[in-house]
Amino acid sequence: MDAVELPRTALDAFLSSSAFAEMLDPGDERTASRSAAARRAEVAEVVRAVDRLAGRRFIDRERAGEVVFGGITGGGLGVRPSVVDEVLALLRPVAVPAPGPPKPVPYEAQSALGVYVYALVDPRDASLFHVGAGRGDRVHRHSAAALAGVVPDPVDIVGDDDPVAIADAIEERIRDIDADGFGVEHWILRYDIGSANSAELHANSLRRAGLDVADLAGSGSSDAPDAHGPWRIEELVGRYAAPVSPPLPELCVLVKVDASARGDATADVIYELSRSAWRAGPHRTVPDLPVLVFADDLVRAVHRVDYWESYRDAEGNLDPKRWVYTGTPDPDLEARYVGTSLREVRRERGGKWNPSGWHPYGHVS
Known part of the structure; x- marks a missing residue:
């Protein structure tokens, strides 16, 4: 399941933020309205809380706010909303196990x-x-x-x-x-x-x-x-025990993204890792093309492509041979394929995957 994490680097990021600078600015309206003792208390309490909880994970943003700021009084006046927003903006999604008894190892x-x-x-x-x-x-x-x-x-x-x-x-x-x-x-x-x-x-x-x-x-x-x-x-x-994937869609693409097996690979992370930069070929013309994302033979996600755009590198240079897709998860196909193994498909393709990671399936007429 997806949760949120306050990164271990959260304190450094907060100390470099505009919200922290605002707390220290004697000319700021909110700061000027407080006594020196209240200002010092607000800064000290927030910094201590962020430092103490850096690296912690929470069920969601609301729970993170309760834990980080629930006991902070900010010198008796409360913490300014801009500071709360700045700290909570540092939260990042992270995949964690769901509660409950574990399933036995097959x-x-x-x-x-x-x-x-x-x-x-x-x-x-x-x-x-x-x-x-x-x-x-x-x-x-x-x-x-x-x-x-x-x-x-x-x-x-x-x-x-x-x-x-x-x-x-x-x-x-x-x-x-x-x-x-x-x-x-x-x-x-x-x-x-x-x-x-x-x-x-x-x-x-x-x-x-x-x-x-x-x-x-x-x-x-x-x-x-x-x-x-x-x-x-x-x-x-x-x-070692995943069921073999059922028959694949008549026209689809399998994309091998090793990083999709990472422990922090949430659905959003997998989507961003999987979108580019592909030599898409004729499959780019298939409407609503299914894309099955996999690593170590296991399907991790299934997306439906809405449209394609030309790929640009980090410097903004256009690569006319590579493409980036924009799409959405397909719940029905994910229920069918995620967690299943493509090992039989790999064997049909000679026992190994293409180094490029792009594996079109089916013939586009």
């Missing part, structure tokens, strides 16, 4: 994952709060227990089980996250580590998992995992 994905190292991340501030190892559905053990009362399968345990006090604390945090309207982020740091053929390979795998833990804890969730991870569990489930 058997096909369990078989591919084997023994793995996993991490749980609090989506409210992208902080890592638990790392463990397991197999099967172990990654969901704490969330399933906390939100659905599911008793974990002892077969999924690798190494020692979590002490009761630690498990209780983890599950209490999960319930708190759920109550705030979020779902826990479940990450796989390394998988199939039991297949290492030597102690050295096994040690290197675990070492890399440790580096991934440090990365998640230090800078928030990774947006674009490399070939070694980390991955969101949903991504791996899709890779």
